[in-house]
Amino acid sequence: MCGRCSGSWGLRAVTSGSREALAMPRTGGSLRLGELPAVAEELVARVGWLIRLRWLAVVGVVCFLEISRRVFSLQLALQPLYLTIAALAAYNLILTLVFRRLRHGQRDRAVRAPGRVTRLLLAESTADFAPPAEAFRAALLASVQIAIDLLFLALLLHFSGGIENPFILFFVFHVIVASILLSRPATFFYATLGLVLVSAVALGELLGILPHYPLHEALQAGAYRDPRVVGVELFVLASTLYLSAYLGSAVAGHLWRLAEKARLFETAYQRASESERAKSQYMRKVAHELRGPVGTIQTELKVVLEELAGDISESLRELVERAERRAGEVAQVTLELLMLSRAREAPLEVEMMAVDPAELVTEVVRQLSESAERAGVILRSSIPRRLGTFRADPDGLRQLVRNLLGNAIRYTPGGGQVDVRLARGEGGLRLEVEDTGIGIPPEDLPRVFDEFYRAPNAREISAEGTGLGLAIVKAVAEQHGGRVTIDSTPGRGTLVVADLPLEPVRAKRI
């Protein structure tokens, strides 16, 4: 008898009551860790739904037993049935407590790669997200519950007529529930488990190994003439049909809503990146417009300074020198804005060439060694000789290295040290620039990649700097599909790591 008949509104609780896991568009390739718990919470919520459903099942079975006894005066084996139900209730109480701990206890959000068991248990879509430990625990819990529920249903069935009992159809629900919560292999496993259990009951009773608890004597012959039998049969069929219809359509509706949300999300994402591109294009146009006039001003001032247009007085020279310096600052900002917009807009394929990163980094180190020497900073590099060539944008990459190294030298007081390391990393190249400089205060760290942002201690030590250097570094790294991380302790130094998943170029043999 019963199963989890009356719990038909359970799923509504899941679809509307829990946070829905949004399918993140994969474009941009940056699925951040912050979004993971949504998946975990969805799973945890579904386990909660399972527990609520079971309470309803307990109430449903008790109601059904009482109604059959009092209204239809069916002679059922009430004692074992009530014992089973009591056991089910006790078990669900324990689960409720465990679940509460899972939910409110210590949140273990450590992301781990899905193991074999996890992949087997979790539906594929969720396993992709490298679920946190709590998602795994929730899936395991759901899985164990479904197995135990099947066992309870088989017991109830056995004590109420075995194969004669029309509630045999309720095994379908366990399979549907499993298909909602778990992966396809797990669902098939539970379908098989249901079949094995029912077969065990049926065969056990058939072979006389198990006692038979008759449902009703009316079932023996002429059951079609007993309105009670017809009523129960029709009730079971109706509830099976409608519950299946409800479960299926609710899940489908949930999926449709998710798909719709994903679509909206994607549209919003596209719109945002379009406006980002428009901003970048605008920036490029402005910088481009400024560049010509500034260049001409610089040349003209130089002509004056070199006295090619006639001798100038000392005071005039000083004035023009100041003007030249300021024009140089404008030129530098426009140049960096151009580089930034280029890195952000340019489709990489256009710029890609075969680049020898070892050579490129060595070249930049050589270029900057003089300024390091001037600053009294020891510049050391560890660059493997034979790294090979990779597909990259050489200008962007050079700028990235130059900016990182330039920063390290600029913000390291005399006597300090700057280390440049280049190595093959996981899936590409890893460039590390480490200094013993002034460091970046933790409160400034999140903003150092912002355009025009300079940390106050950086401004203190040097008036130079546009605040665009690290923005360019980030843009170039992202253009190459990579990322940059900064680790810094004020007063101790800074470590910048650029991971660049560059594609190696095979030497063409001619």
Add this chain to the structure above:
Amino acid sequence: MSVQRKILIVEDDKDLVAALQIVLKKHGFEVVAAHDAPGGLARAEAERPDLIVLDVMMPNATEGFHFVWTLRLREDEYFRTVPIIVISAIHQRTELRFYPESADGTYKAGEFLPVQGFIDKPVDPAELVREVQRQLGLARGDER
């Protein structure tokens, strides 16, 4: 004392032309100027300069490139050999590249445009003078 050398500047920025004119004249060169490619071609034919200073990024973006190729494809030996120094803000850093991809997939400077020299904008007058003198095979001070 040698003959005064003639230099043609093809550059759309008239202020820059004025500044370069002062510099080159001060170093004893005769300077003629044009502000676009067609004007530059006409001037080159009429004046037959000893050297051309060319801005490749004139308003019509490829004008300078076109100028070079038009000049170099002429029958006349003079047009195929007159030294050209390109001044540009795009030489190393931005949108366009001057270098084609060579067989091994790398780029080398100066292989694409048949010109003799590159000077980055902003033009450093001293650098321009040095480059002009080098191209014309003049030692410093020779031109006077």
